[in-house]
Amino acid sequence: METFDIIKSDVLQGSKVVLDVEEEGLDERTILSLDAATKISSSGSTCFHSSDGKEHCFAEAQPGECSSFADPEGRRQLWSWFKKAVKAVESTADKAKRLATDAANAAKAEAERVAAAAKAEAERVAREAAAAAQQAQATANNSINSMKAIALGPVYQASVDVINNAMKSANVVASAWDDIEAGAKIAAEGYMVGVMEVAKAGVWLAEWVNAHQCELGMSSLLGALFAVNIVNPLPVGIAVSTTYLRGVAIAYLADPSNSATKDQVLIACDMVAQYYLEMIWSNRSVENSIGESNKEVLQNAIAMTVHKNFEKAAAAFVFLESGAAIIAGVTVNLAARVVCYDQLPKGAAEWGK
Numbered sequence: 641m642e643t644f645d646i647i648k649s650d651v652l653q654g655s656k657v658v659l660d661v662e663e664e665g666l667d668e669r670t671i672l673s674l675d676a677a678t679k680i681s682s683s684g685s686t687c688f689h690s691s692d693g694k695e696h697c698f699a700e701a702q703p704g705e706c707s708s709f710a711d712p713e714g715r716r717q718l719w720s721w722f723k724k725a726v727k728a729v730e731s732t733a734d735k736a737k738r739l740a741t742d743a744a745n746a747a748k749a750e751a752e753r754v755a756a757a758a759k760a761e762a763e764r765v766a767r768e769a770a771a772a773a774q775q776a777q778a779t780a781n782n783s784i785n786s787m788k789a790i791a792l793g794p795v796y797q798a799s800v801d802v803i804n805n806a807m808k809s810a811n812v813v814a815s816a817w818d819d820i821e822a823g824a825k826i827a828a829e830g831y832m833v834g835v836m837e838v839a840k841a842g843v844w845l846a847e848w849v850n851a852h853q854c855e856l857g858m859s860s861l862l863g864a865l866f867a868v869n870i871v872n873p874l875p876v877g878i879a880v881s882t883t884y885l886r887g888v889a890i891a892y893l894a895d896p897s898n899s900a901t902k903d904q905v906l907i908a909c910d911m912v913a914q915y916y917l918e919m920i921w922s923n924r925s926v927e928n929s930i931g932e933s934n935k936e937v938l939q940n941a942i943a944m945t946v947h948k949n950f951e952k953a954a955a956a957f958v959f960l961e962s963g964a965a966i967i968a969g970v971t972v973n974l975a976a977r978v979v980c981y982d983q984l985p986k987g988a989a990e991w992g993k
Contacts, residue, residue, distance in 0.1 A: 776958060783955040784962070787822035796828040802852075803859045803972050810863030813871055816965035819956065820866075823969020826949040827985075830941075831977070834986030838978055841931025854980035858929065862972045865920055870964040877915035882963045884908050885946075889957035892950070905950050910992065913943035916971045929979045941974050941988035942967075 792800065803824045807817060848854035869875055874882065888908040891901045917939045920926045930938060946953075946967065957963040977983050 776955070779955040780959055780962060783953055784818050784822045784966075786952060787825050787949070787956075787966075788818060790825045790829050792825065792828050793832060796831055799855060799973060799976070800824045800828055802855050803863075803969065803976070806856065806859035806863040806972075807866075810860060810867045812863055812867040816870055816961065816968070819962045819965030820969035820972070822953070822956070823966035823971075824973040825969075826953070826966075827945050827970045827973035827977075830945050830948070830985030831983065835983045836986045836989060838934050838937060838982050838984055839931070840982050841933040842929040842979055843931070848980075851980045855976050858926075858976040858979050859972055861923070861925060862920060862975060865923060865926070866965075866968040866972070869919055870961065870968050872961070874960070874964060875919060877918060878964060879960075881908075881911040881915040882960055882967065885912050885957050885963055885967075886960055889950075889954040889963075892954050893958070896951075906947065909943045909947040909950065912946060912967050913939045916967050917942060920971065920975060926975070930975060934978055937984060937988050938974060938978050940991035941978075941984045942971055944988055944991040945970050945974065945985065 800821060804817065804821055807820050812820065848857050869878055873879070885908040888901065888904045891898070892905060895901060917935065921930075921935065950957075953966055956966060974984060
């Protein structure tokens with residue numbers, strides 16, 4: 641026996657018809673509609689309606705019940721109709737399958753198009769980000785080089801040279817050398833504008849027999865401190881203040897004329913001065929050498945120096961480690977100068993008042 645499962649279709653008006661039939665004859669068969677209202681068996685006659693509204697009977701019809709289909713010819717006609725119905729349903733199913741396949745292929749093509757567009761956009765954004773990063777780095781390098789190119793008098797240049805050598809001897813990471821030198825240069829430039837005398841409040845260590853030896857010793861001492869404090873991960877105070885400085889630098893570069901940003905620059909300069917000085921102050925030898933009475937004026941000098949040079953250093957401050965190294969260079973130069981020469985740049989005493 642073969643079973644034809646004719647599913648919902650226009651031909652059968654939504655009814656599901658199960659037809660059991662022998663290939664060569666129609667002696668035994670059963671038709672069952674979804675609503676179970678119609679049954680056909682070899683023992684009786686039953687009728688059903690096709691989509692064209694015609695009544696069709698199957699099996700051995702009783703008198704008065706579609707007798708024209710009870711004879712062999714009628715059954716052959718019925719079988720012919722069912723074959724057409726099956727073919728129509730199969731055609732509809734094939735069409736539905738094709739439409740479903742077409743829809744799936746269209747959806748796949750659209751998904752691939754969207755994915756390709758997203759990939760292209762991501763690659764474009766990545767290229768632009770990489771280009772922007774390269775441009776920012778180039779601008780920062782130009783900033784560093786311009787500060788390193790500052791012309792100093794022999795005395796102040798000698799101090800910068802001492803600091804450079806001390807940083808290398810203290811094993812400060814090589815990538816920070818140029819940045820530290822830039823910081824030391826802008827600090828030294830402040831002395832060329834004018835100096836102020838500070839009290840000899842600290843205590844020289846025994847091996848510092850003269851100012852030059854003092855400068856060598858202080859630079860080496862501070863270099864050892866910064867060797868471990870200007871590399872990631874940065875200490876909390878250094879990280880917080882330098883990160884704030886970085887954010888202000890980014891805002892400043894975006895709109896230098898913004899008055900609110902200018903106020904933030906002042907805050908950032910005071911913040912880095914405070915935290916960098918606190919870091920070196922944690923060393924007892926540094927504390928003793930500078931002296932408590934010079935702590936505030938040294939902090940002022942650091943803040944003033946960073947503020948005066950903020951515009952030329954802003955592009956470098958965008959990079960956290962560069963910013964940390966520049967502030968380190970400023971701090972080392974000013975701290976060594978106040979200890980060994982009793983001097984700070986003019987205006988430090990009045991800063992912040």
